[in-house]
Amino acid sequence: MAKNGILAVLITMVPCFLLVGLTRAQLSVDYYSKTCPNVEDIVRKEMISILSVAPSLAAPFLRLHFHDCFVRGCDGSVLLNSTKDNKAENEAPPNRSLRGFGSVERVKAKLEKACPNTVSCADVLTLMARDAVWLSKGPTWPVSLGRRDGRISIADETMQLPPPTANLTQLIQMFAVKGLDLKDLVVLSGAHTIGTTDCAAIKGRLYNFTGQNNLNDVDPFLDRNYIAKLRSKCSPTDTTTLIEMDPGSYKTFDLSYFKQVAKRRSAFHSDWALLTDSFTRAYVLKHVNGFESEFFQDFAESMIKMGNIGVLTGDQGEIRKKCSIVNY
Numbered sequence: 001m002a003k004n005g006i007l008a009v010l011i012t013m014v015p016c017f018l019l020v021g022l023t024r025a026q027l028s029v030d031y032y033s034k035t036c037p038n039v040e041d042i043v044r045k046e047m048i049s050i051l052s053v054a055p056s057l058a059a060p061f062l063r064l065h066f067h068d069c070f071v072r073g074c075d076g077s078v079l080l081n082s083t084k085d086n087k088a089e090n091e092a093p094p095n096r097s098l099r100g101f102g103s104v105e106r107v108k109a110k111l112e113k114a115c116p117n118t119v120s121c122a123d124v125l126t127l128m129a130r131d132a133v134w135l136s137k138g139p140t141w142p143v144s145l146g147r148r149d150g151r152i153s154i155a156d157e158t159m160q161l162p163p164p165t166a167n168l169t170q171l172i173q174m175f176a177v178k179g180l181d182l183k184d185l186v187v188l189s190g191a192h193t194i195g196t197t198d199c200a201a202i203k204g205r206l207y208n209f210t211g212q213n214n215l216n217d218v219d220p221f222l223d224r225n226y227i228a229k230l231r232s233k234c235s236p237t238d239t240t241t242l243i244e245m246d247p248g249s250y251k252t253f254d255l256s257y258f259k260q261v262a263k264r265r266s267a268f269h270s271d272w273a274l275l276t277d278s279f280t281r282a283y284v285l286k287h288v289n290g291f292e293s294e295f296f297q298d299f300a301e302s303m304i305k306m307g308n309i310g311v312l313t314g315d316q317g318e319i320r321k322k323c324s325i326v327n328y
C-alpha cells in the first residue's frame with residue numbers, strides 16, 4: 001500500500017518536473033514583463049527613428065533575422081564578428097551583402113541602458129525584423145521572447161542558407177530541415193517584396209546560367225524583356241550595383257512580389273522555382289489577384305515559426321553585452 005502510494009506520488013511528480021523543465025525552456029510574449037517591461041516600445045521607437053533616416057534598412061533587418069535563424073537557430077550568431085582564430089558567419093559569401101549590423105548594436109545599446117544584461121541580441125533582432133515589416137506597411141504579430149544568445153558562429157555553417165540558384169527540391173529540403181513546410185516556403189519567399197539585390201547575385205541568370213558564359217547563356221525561365229532591363233543595369237563584371245527586387249514597390253510590403261514571380265520577372269531562380277510545384281504555384285497565382293490579408297496572416301504565422309527555430313532558452317547561451325562579441 002505504502003509502496004503504491006510512493007509510486008502514485010512519483011507518477012504524478014514526473015510530469016510536474018517535465019512541465020517545470022518545459023516552462024523554463026519556452027519563449028513567451030511577456031518574458032520581459034518584470035525585467036524590461038518597455039522592451040517592445042524601446043525597439044519600436046528606435047526602429048522608427050532609424051528607418052526615418054534610412055528607410056532602405058527595413059529589408060536588411062528582415063534578412064538578418066532569416067539568416068540568423070537558419071544557421072544554429074535564432075541565437076544572434078549572425079551578429080558575431082570573426083576573431084583571430086575563427087571566421088564568423090557574417091564573413092561567409094551568402095552573408096557578405098548583409099547590412100544593418102550597426103543599427104542592431106544601436107538598439108541593443110538603448111536596451112542595455114534601460115535594462116542591463118537582460119535582453120538578448122537574438123530577441124532584439126527578432127523584434128527589429130517584425131517592426132521592419134510593419135513599418136513597411138506589412139503585417140505585425142506577437143513575438144514570443146526569451147531567446148538566449150549563442151557563443152558560436154562558424155562561416156562554413158552558412159551552407160545551410162538556400163542559394164538564389166536553388167530549385168524547388170533543394171528549397172523544400174533546406175526549409176524542411178528547419179521545420180518549415182511548403183507553405184512556409186512560398187509565404188516567406190514573399191519577403192522579397194521589399195529590398196534590393198546586388199548584381200553579383202543575379203548576373204549568372206543574365207550571362208552565365210549553365211557555365212557557357214556567353215550572351216545566349218541566360219536563365220530560360222526569366223522573361224526576355226526583363227533580361228534586357230536587368231542587363232542595362234548589371235554589366236557582366238558589375239557586382240555591386242543594387243537592383244530593386246520588386247521594382248516600383250521595393251520599400252512597401254505588399255503583394256507585388258507574387259506579380260513579379262507570375263510574370264517570370266523575379267530576381268532569383270529560387271523565386272521562379274515557386275511556379276514549378278502545384279501548391280506553391282497556386283499560392284503565387286492566387287495572390288497576384290488580391291487576398292492581401294490572407295498573405296499577411298500567413299506571413300505572420302510563418303515568421304513566428306521561423307523565429308522559433310533552434311532557440312536557446314533557460315540557462316543555455318548567454319545575454320550578450322554587445323551583439324558583435326561574446327561576453328568574457
Ligand code: HEM
Pocket residue numbers: 058059060062063066097098099162163164165166171185188189191192194195196197198199201268270
Ligand atoms: C527561399 C529561399 C531564399 C533565397 C534563395 C534567398 C536569397 C536572397 C538573395 C540572394 C538576396 C540578395 C542578396 C544581395 O545580393 O544583397 C536576398 C535578399 C533578401 N532576402 Fe532572401 N532568400 C530566400 C528567402 C528569404 C526569406 C525566408 C526571407 C525573410 C523572411 C528573405 C528576406 C530577404 C530580404 C528582405 C532581402 C533584401 C535584403 C536587402 O535589401 O538588403 N529571403 N535573398
